[in-house]
Amino acid sequence: MTDGGPALFRLVRFWSRRWARGAVEHPQVVLVVEAVHAAGADASVxxxxxxxxxxxxxxxxxxxxxxxxxxLVRARAATDARRTALRLTPAGYELLTAARSWQRETFEQLTAHWPASDRERFAGYLHRLADEAGA
Incomplete structure (x- = not known):
């Protein structure tokens, strides 16, 4: 089967409104924290x-x-003192850690009935897809 597009977007639609239910009061905060972390040092808006x-x-x-x-906190950028950089606070790192833990647990639950080799292969493909998409 090579027609994975519809299945992929079915999953995206399914999880887009469920993924953070109960994790935080405002789920979009997790998205921002992950974006700042992914952008690295001196992340900007x-x-x-x-x-x-x-x-x-x-x-x-x-x-x-x-x-x-x-x-998050706003601070002077290390590379250019005229710019403002976004940095995670200790609470931001805790939220990021909790979100990643929840993501891992969810993956484990969803694939618990799969053979370990299938789970590992699928996880590898997901990482590859995310990396190639620039996500």
Whole structure:
């Protein structure tokens, strides 16, 4: 079977509204924290916008919410003191760790009845797809 597109998007639609249910009060904060972490040192609102596929103003509102909730701080960029950089707070790192743990547990639960070799192969394919897509 090579027609994986519809199945992939069925999964995306299914999980897009369920993935963070109960994890945090505002699930979009997890997205922002992951985007800042992925962007690396001196992450900016524009980096968050690119990571999440949003416009700058939408990303700015999400960053403001994550900052107000204590998951991010704004600081001077190390490479250019005129720029503002976004950094995870200890609470932001805790949230990131909890989100990754939940993601791993969910993967394990969804594939628990699969042979270990299938789970490992599928996980490898997911990583490959994410890397090649620039996600």
């Amino acid at each position: 524009n980096d968050v916008a690119r990571q999440l596929g949003l416009d700058q103003s939408g990303a700015s509102r999400m960053v403001a919410a994550a900052t107000a909730e204590g998951y």
